[in-house]
Amino acid sequence: xxxxxxxxxxxxxxxxxxxxxxxxxxxxxxxxxxxxxxxxxxxxxxxxxxxxxxxxxxxxxxxxxxxxxxxxxxxxxxxxxxxxxxxxxxxxxxxxxxxxxxxxxxxxxxxxxxxxxxxxxxxxxxxxxxxxxxxxxxxxxxxxxxxxxxxxxxxxxxxxxxxxxxxxxxxxxxxxxxxxxxxxxxxxxxxxxxxxxxxxxxxxxxxxxxxxxxx
Numbered sequence: 512x513x514x515x516x517x518x519x520x521x522x523x524x525x526x527x528x529x530x531x532x533x534x535x536x537x538x539x540x541x542x543x544x545x546x547x548x549x550x551x552x553x554x555x556x557x558x559x560x561x562x563x564x565x566x567x568x569x570x571x572x573x574x575x576x577x578x579x580x581x582x583x584x585x586x587x588x589x590x591x592x593x594x595x596x597x598x599x600x601x602x603x604x605x606x607x608x609x610x611x612x613x614x615x616x617x618x619x620x621x622x623x624x625x626x627x628x629x630x631x632x633x634x635x636x637x638x639x640x641x642x643x644x645x646x647x648x649x650x651x652x653x654x655x656x657x658x659x660x661x662x663x664x665x666x667x668x669x670x671x672x673x674x675x676x677x678x679x680x681x682x683x684x685x686x687x688x689x690x691x692x693x694x695x696x697x698x699x700x701x702x703x704x705x706x707x708x709x710x711x712x713x714x715x716x717x718x719x720x721x722x723x724x725x726x
Contacts, residue, residue: 584608
């Protein structure tokens with residue numbers, strides 16, 4: 512479940528959540544960390560169109576790193592089938608990620624993970640980088656239900672060539688933040704109450720789709 516909030520609402524949520532739940536241990540001293548993602552799509556923008564149209568079976572690929580520069584990369588595939596969401600992931604070294612950015616991707620066939628070989632096939636069929644999205648993330652955890660609440664602010668976007676120079680990205684959502692709640696089988700009532708913001712309803716907002724408006 513996702514919804515957009517303004518900066519004041521985001522600050523109120525952050526203060527409320529930190530009183531109730533522990534922060535993600537990977538966060539820095541300030542309680543947050545930077546995420547930089549390079550999203551891929553085909554020549555027909557299928558992933559974007561399917562997201563906007565609410566297609567029930569869809570997928571998208573992204574290359575991601577954390578912090579100001581990559582110690583390593585994560586290749587991820589997000590998919591949705593009949594309302595159920597999932598994610599596959601494959602870790603790439605910095606050298607492998609930089610090879611991928613140079614369109615030198617034959618090495619993917621040598622990796623054990625099926626996702627790497629699937630990505631190779633999709634790249635051969637025309638999948639290519641489309642946009643970069645960067646944001647600052649606060650994450651809070653609650654063990655019952657395996658709940659993870661994320662609050663993403665300072666969302667910025669730009670062209671694929673700025674993936675490794677994210678400081679040159681431009682503000683994308685006009686002072687809005689995105690709140691997302693992820694959980695397994697059930698959402699505990701304490702979390703449901705904690706993330707409530709008056710007059711805000713859950714929506715299928717996608718940072719990728721929102722930021723593609725700035726191509």
